[in-house]
Amino acid sequence: MKQQFKRVTAMGLGLVLTGGLVSACNPASDSETAASAQHAAADSHAAPETDQAAPPPGVTGEGEGGIVVEDASEDPVVYGSALAVAEAHVIAARDAHAVGEIDAAGEMFAHPASEVLFDMEDTFRELGVEPFEDLFLDASAAVFNDASHEEIVERTDAIIARLREAMTSAPDNGASEARIAAGIAADQIDRAVDMYRIAQDNPAYGPYLDGYGFYHAGKTAFDEHEAMIESELPEAAARIREALALLADAYPSAEPQDSYPVNRAELNTASTQATLAVLR
Structure with missing residues (x-):
């Protein structure tokens, strides 16, 4: 499977938002702080290197790994899966916020901007999609600034609407x-x-x-x-x-x-x- 290496330069956004690196999509619950070492060991997105043949595009997953971004400008399933991964994170963020998992919610909102959307920049540019990672970062900042849940829901809805708009620019391969x-x-x-x-x-x-x-x-x-x-x-x-x-x-x-x-x-x-x- 082709793997997209994580570019840590984008992680500077986490320093701005939380005063430290945003956990790589492995947030501890607010009741799990004492077990942070165990959580780090269980990093859910450390994709193992492998020489195995790649599965069909768009139907494989390992966290937000496994997105072959160089195919996204030609394959609508790969493109749509990348957007769905971003949507998955904001759904998780919204619902984590609803149950009081504030740190996890803030991290979940921020993570797609430094991973999926960052890797998709060239594809979006090629397809004429305007950047929208600021919506994720603003939602994350709102969480850490004690926004109400109603505001978080509104921000989530706005992000999902923007993802739906981006999907209208998906490449056409006849599928x-x-x-x-x-x-x-x-x-x-x-x-x-x-x-x-x-x-x-x-x-x-x-x-x-x-x-x-x-x-x-x-x-x-x-x-x-x-x-x-x-x-x-x-x-x-x-x-x-x-x-x-x-x-x-x-x-x-x-x-x-x-x-x-x-x-x-x-x-x-x-x-x-x-x-x-x-x-x-």
Whole structure:
């Protein structure tokens, strides 16, 4: 799998917002501060190097890794998956804020600006999409400046609307809208499953919250296009529904969890079946 190396120059934004480096999408819950060393060891996005062949574009995930940005200007699933990863983070941020996980919420808002959007700058420029990372940074700053939850919801809605606008500039490679949406949903499902596995192996709030966001971003991608996916890709629709049902049990809320009881083999199987059905 091609990996996009993280460019730490963008992490200066975290110093401005928090007085220290923003945790690399592995925020501790406000009740987990004493376990920060364990959380660092369980960094959910340290993608291992591998010589294995790359999976099909747009249907692979490991946190926000696995986005082959050089393909995003030509492949609408890769492009849309990158936007969905950003959306997943703001959903997670909003809902973490709602349950009082303030530090995690602020970090989740900031993270896409230094990762996904930073890596997508050339693609956005090529496709004529105006930069919008300031929306994420402003939302993060608002969290750390004790904004009300109503304001955080408004900022989240504004970011999601901007992401939807950016999606209208997605490249056209002949794929149908249904197939693009199904591919994005399968990508987010895969990421959610991967984060749940990491949370099971190294219990920490960061991977869980990541996965929570990916689950909801995948569900949104499917729900908003369910009728057309059902019509054009009925098997994919069925497999995606099955995977989302399992993920609903895996991610019951944005709150830190005491255990991660959903069977990982069932999750992996459901995710693989959804991906394969989309590719048929």
